[in-house]
Amino acid sequence: MPKPFNGISIPLPNSTLVKRRYSVTQDVVSFRHCARQYGVFNVYKYAPAHQTQIYFGTVLHQVLDRCHAHFHGRVDPSTKGSLPDEGKVLSEEEIHEYFGELKSAQKAVTTLPPPPSDIVRYFIQVENGLNSQGILAIRSDTRVQAVNILQYFNALEGPTLYPRVTNTEHRLQADQSNHILHGVVDLLVDSTDEMVDPANCEMWDYKGSTRLGLNPKDLQTYEFQMRVYAYLYQRKHGVLPKKAVLYFLNELNGPTCPTKRPVNALLEVSIEPDEIQIAIDEFTKTVGQIEQSRLTDTWEPAAPGEISEQDCKTCDCRWDCKTPNSGKGVKRIYP
Numbered sequence: 258m259p260k261p262f263n264g265i266s267i268p269l270p271n272s273t274l275v276k277r278r279y280s281v282t283q284d285v286v287s288f289r290h291c292a293r294q295y296g297v298f299n300v301y302k303y304a305p306a307h308q309t310q311i312y313f314g315t316v317l318h319q320v321l322d323r324c325h326a327h328f329h330g331r332v333d334p335s336t337k338g339s340l341p342d343e344g345k346v347l348s349e350e351e352i353h354e355y356f357g358e359l360k361s362a363q364k365a366v367t368t369l370p371p372p373p374s375d376i377v378r379y380f381i382q383v384e385n386g387l388n389s390q391g392i393l394a395i396r397s398d399t400r401v402q403a404v405n406i407l408q409y410f411n412a413l414e415g416p417t418l419y420p421r422v423t424n425t426e427h428r429l430q431a432d433q434s435n436h437i438l439h440g441v442v443d444l445l446v447d448s449t450d451e452m453v454d455p456a457n458c459e460m461w462d463y464k465g466s467t468r469l470g471l472n473p474k475d476l477q478t479y480e481f482q483m484r485v486y487a488y489l490y491q492r493k494h495g496v497l498p499k500k501a502v503l504y505f506l507n508e509l510n511g512p513t514c515p516t517k518r519p520v521n522a523l524l525e526v527s528i529e530p531d532e533i534q535i536a537i538d539e540f541t542k543t544v545g546q547i548e549q550s551r552l553t554d555t556w557e558p559a560a561p562g563e564i565s566e567q568d569c570k571t572c573d574c575r576w577d578c579k580t581p582n583s584g585k586g587v588k589r590i591y592p
């Protein structure tokens with residue numbers, strides 16, 4: 258019987274390189290923070306039992322985004338040029354009282370009380386969205402703290418910052434030969450409201466933490482992050498931004514609204530070309546480490562001292578991790 262396929266050779270198709278997309282913050286910064294936590298929650302996508310850290314940072318970012326939209330009249334043209342709440346600040350008692358009334362009304366399924374301020378209204382809108390994704394504040398104090406910080410930022414920075422904001426959530430990305438790197442800059446700030454000149458723009462990035470409580474390794478990673486953003490910005494606009502600024506929102510926290518910016522709230526990150534190159538090399542190395550971890554399915558925890566005890570305290574992996582408590586681990590509460 259003749260074999261019909263004898264003598265026929267079909268070449269293998271050229272294997273195409275599929276480039277994975279890496280987010281500057283959600284992949285590279287997270288992996289550098291703790292590879293194990295990254296593997297568990299970002300790669301395996303286990304849902305964290307408590308999402309306090311995500312809650313706090315996200316609520317601050319999203320409400321501030323609404324404050325910028327308010328000032329620029331993007332949702333309601335009648336608010337254009339006005340500060341939310343005209344910069345007024347509610348007391349902690351007033352915020353607690355409103356949250357109490359809201360809770361009672363929700364429980365009794367009656368008409369909800371109207372929010373007492375623009376900031377609280379934006380806060381409730383954002384929080385409802387997060388709650389529907391299972392992201393909740395664990396303690397009621399955390400909610401009041403978040404509203405306070407937002408009010409203080411609005412009153413302190415709003416009058417001079419909002420008019421200078423030319424773009425929020427500014428998307429950047431670059432093809433890095435074997436992967437694609439992308440990121441989102443919180444704010445682009447120009448010195449005028451007229452013709453936007455990319456060389457005259459500052460990049461601002463909000464952080465929900467304090468600067469002083471930050472582990473030195475995390476601070477260095479944040480500086481690298483801004484330098485990598487500067488590189489991506491240059492790839493997009495052809496010029497470097499004028500400045501790269503980190504704003505540590507939790508530095509505003511306190512019983513009263515600061516009358517001037519706390520000294521540690523703002524950090525200008527230098528963006529010299531040689532520093533940018535070091536940051537790019539570091540982040541490219543980290544992407545290589547992520548790929549290697551994926552290949553071997555090995556996700557090592559951060560070494561003791563390289564991560565703050567506070568971060569380990571809120572991590573679901575702490576029961577099975579040697580890093581917390583200076584490398585002694587956490588005593589199990591069962592069996």
Ligand code: SF4
Nearest residue numbers: 291558569572578580
């Ligand atoms: S307990 Fe700390 S070191 Fe261990 S996985 Fe969690 S964050 Fe990482």
